[in-house]
Amino acid sequence: MPELPEVEITCRGIEPALQGQAVTEVRVRQPRLRYPVPEDLAERLPGQVVRAVRRRGKYILVEFEAGCLLIHLGMSGSLRVVPAERAPLKHDHFDLVVGAQAVRLRDPRRFGAVLWLPHPALSHPLLAGLGLEPLEDEFDGGVLHALCAGRNTPIKLLIMDSHLLVGVGNIYASESLFRSRIHPQTPAGTLSRQRCERLATCIRETLHDALAAGGSSLRDFVHSDGGSGYFQQQYFAYGRDGEACRVCGSTIRRLVMGQRATFFCPRCQRRSASARS
DNA sequence: CCACGCTCCTGCGCGC
DNA sequence: TGCGCGCAGGAGCGTG
Numbered sequence: 001m002p003e004l005p006e007v008e009i010t011c012r013g014i015e016p017a018l019q020g021q022a023v024t025e026v027r028v029r030q031p032r033l034r035y036p037v038p039e040d041l042a043e044r045l046p047g048q049v050v051r052a053v054r055r056r057g058k059y060i061l062v063e064f065e066a067g068c069l070l071i072h073l074g075m076s077g078s079l080r081v082v083p084a085e086r087a088p089l090k091h092d093h094f095d096l097v098v099g100a101q102a103v104r105l106r107d108p109r110r111f112g113a114v115l116w117l118p119h120p121a122l123s124h125p126l127l128a129g130l131g132l133e134p135l136e137d138e139f140d141g142g143v144l145h146a147l148c149a150g151r152n153t154p155i156k157l158l159i160m161d162s163h164l165l166v167g168v169g170n171i172y173a174s175e176s177l178f179r180s181r182i183h184p185q186t187p188a189g190t191l192s193r194q195r196c197e198r199l200a201t202c203i204r205e206t207l208h209d210a211l212a213a214g215g216s217s218l219r220d221f222v223h224s225d226g227g228s229g230y231f232q233q234q235y236f237a238y239g240r241d242g243e244a245c246r247v248c249g250s251t252i253r254r255l256v257m258g259q260r261a262t263f264f265c266p267r268c269q270r271r272s273a274s275a276r277s
Numbered sequence: 278c279c280a281c282g283c284t285c286c287t288g289c290g291c292g293c
Numbered sequence: 294t295g296c297g298c299g300c301a302g303g304a305g306c307g308t309g
Contacts, residue, residue, distance in 0.1 A: 003303095034285070034303090058303075075302045076287075091287085109286045111303065126305090153280070162304065170302065259282070260302070283307085291298085 002073045004134070004167025005210035007058045010079050014103050015053040017081045018062060018096070022049045025097035029088060034074060034113040037094065041116060045069070050098070057130045057166030061121060062096070068121035069096070074111025080104050131164040134203050139165070141197030148188035148196060155191060156184035157258050159203065168203060171238045172210065174263045176203040178237040183271035184255075184262050209233070237263040 002010070023045045031037040038044075045064070054061045060079070062069040071079065084102040088095070094105040094114050105114065117124045131147075132139045147164050148155070156177060159168050168176065177184050179202035182195060191199070213233050236246055240263055241254035250267040 034305090072303080074286090074304095107286095108288065109302085111286065151279080157280090160303090261300085279309105281308085284305090285303105287301100289300090291300100293296090 002058065002075075002077065003169035003172050003207075003210070004058060005172075005207055005214055007060060007073060007167070008055055008211060009214035010073070011053050011055045011060055014060075014079055014081060017101050017103060018050040018053055018098060020049065021098040022047055023096060024099055025084075025095070027095040027097065027102075028093070028114075029095075030091075030093035030110070033093065033107065033110050034072070035115060037114045038116045041069075041114075044116065045096075056122070056127055057133070057162055058169075059127065061117075063121075067116055067118040070113065070115045070117050070121070070124075070126070071105065072113040074107055074109060074113070076109040077105060077107035077112035080106070129163050130166050131162060132166065134165055134167055134200075135207060139200060139204070141193065141200040144200045145191070145193045145196035148191050151188040153188050154185045154257055155182060155188045155199070156262055158188040159199070160258075160260075165203075167207065170260050170262075171235070172203075172206050174237045175235060176206045178263075178265060178269060179206060181268050181270075183269045184257060184264050186271055237265065239263065 026042040026045050028037050028042065031039070048064045048066065050062055050064060052063045054063060058072060060071040060073075062071065073079070080103070082102055082104050084097050084100050088104070089106070091108040092104055092106045093110070095102040105112065115126075121127065132143065148158060151158060156173050159165055159176065160170065160173050174184065176199065180195070180199040182191070182199055210233060237252055240252040243252050244250070245252055245265040245268060248265065248267050250265055252263055253266050255262050
């Protein structure tokens with residue numbers, strides 16, 4: 001479930017514990033995640049110094065001289081900084097131990113991943129095909145409009161396609177579209193440049209707001225058993241099926257797109273050609 | 278290239 | 294109280 005803001009906050013949360021530190025131990029309790037956790041990590045990593053902790057899309061990259069440890073949180077994953085000797089709980093699958101502390105991965109549903117990427121890590125198939133970072137300057141209404149051009153895909157599915165745009169998951173897709181007053185089923189290629197400008201802005205604002213909400217919980221990453229939930233936030237659309245729209249009072253509706261629940265306000269987010277700016 | 282649907286996994290909430 | 298069911302979802306992958 002973590003989307004870009006949660007992953008970004010996770011990176012910031014674990015970086016102070018890892019940066020410049022030498023790995024003392026790797027513990028793999030459950031190697032069967034999305035992909036098998038490499039068996040040789042426990043031999044390969046100890047002694048190596050963490051150069052940096054970065055994020056690309058929803059992938060967390062712990063960088064070493066020889067390569068990168070890639071961590072993906074999947075839907076239910078979380079990373080916490082805990083005392084190295086704290087007893088693991090159920091679903092605590094992986095520890096990266098640095099001295100007295102450990103960065104601990106918990107992932108009940110095991111959709112997450114821990115992989116070793118030799119340099120150049122960004123050439124790895126999982127990373128090479130990733131799309132734009134929505135919080136970077138490279139992303140704006142113009143490039144979004146270009147991505148939409150010629151595509152019949154509903155706009156909600158397009159902004160969730162990590163090969164085009166990274167980090168926007170199911171929750172923030174619905175929220176961004178609500179803010180921009182665009183119906184989720186609108187064929188991407190029919191969106192005007194102006195509406196793409198607005199959507200790009202709303203995606204950035206939605207992610208920024210979530211980031212701000214998560215910033216206040218940074219200390220939770222240290223010495224905490226942690227949770228996997230989203231930041232405390234008031235959603236406009238997501239999960240509000242049957243409730244009143246916070247803007248116009250209409251009833252929020254739910255539909256399924258790409259096997260995913262989608263929430264929108266039928267009044268604020270009109271799909272007809274009469275929809276204005 | 279494009280669009281779509283299937284799949285992995287477990288916890289939770291619901292109806293009976 | 295407990296059982297079984299449906300749902301939740303990131304993203305690779307296979308298919309047409």
